[in-house]
Amino acid sequence: MIETFDNYKIALLRREDGEAFFNLIENNRVRLEDFFAGTVSKTMTLEATLNYCEDIQKRIADTSYLPYMITDLNTQQFVGLVDVKNIDMNVPKAELGSFIDSRYEGKGIVTKATKHVMDHIVKEYKFIKLLCRANSRNKGSIAVILKNGFELEGTIRKDYRTTKGEIVDLNYYGRVFD
Known part of the structure; x- marks a missing residue:
């Protein structure tokens, strides 16, 4: 999937994107370390x-992890990520x-990128349920989640x-x- 909107492109992370991926994480490491602990x-x-x-790349091939990178078309730099994880094709x-x-x-x-990824993966992989997890102090993520039609299902303590x-x-x- 390569999708564009405004001045941005969304595409799966490729093998040759390693340095650009590193730079994105490095530039945001402090703010990502709490809730992107594995990636960091x-x-x-x-x-x-x-x-x-x-x-x-192996995980993309077996559909166990799908990291969609957001690229600024003006600078050709990664500016974000929407990743699809904890995939359960049984459901x-x-x-x-x-x-x-x-x-x-x-x-x-x-x-917007999340909406494009959701539309794509629901059509491509026939997902019937998507979920997001966020700490209550992560106001930005919660706003993205709610704007994309997700509803609070509950709070899992010490999770x-x-x-x-x-x-x-x-x-x-x-x-x-459906």
Whole structure:
């Protein structure tokens, strides 16, 4: 899938995107470390990131992880990510996560990108349920989630360990497709 909107492109992360992916994470590491702990821990160096991108290609091939990168068409730089994870084709359902570079925050980019990714994966993979998880203090993510039609299904207490070791509650939001 390669989709464009406004001045942005959405496409799956490719093997050759490792350095650009590393730069996006590195430029946002402090703000991502609590709620993108896995990605942050696997991208501490450029070499580690290149290895991680290699692993991701296998996961894309077997449909166990689908990272859609948001690229600014003016600069050709990655500015965000909408990832599809915890895929269960038995239902079929998946979880969405997203983030945007701090310089692009508040412009509705990740909200639009999430909608495009949702439309694509529901059509392509026939998902009937999508979910998102967010800590109640993550107001930006919650806004993206609600604007894309998700509803709060509940709060799971002591559900996630941040990079700093804090165990926090997460709100679960769901959306059903027919």
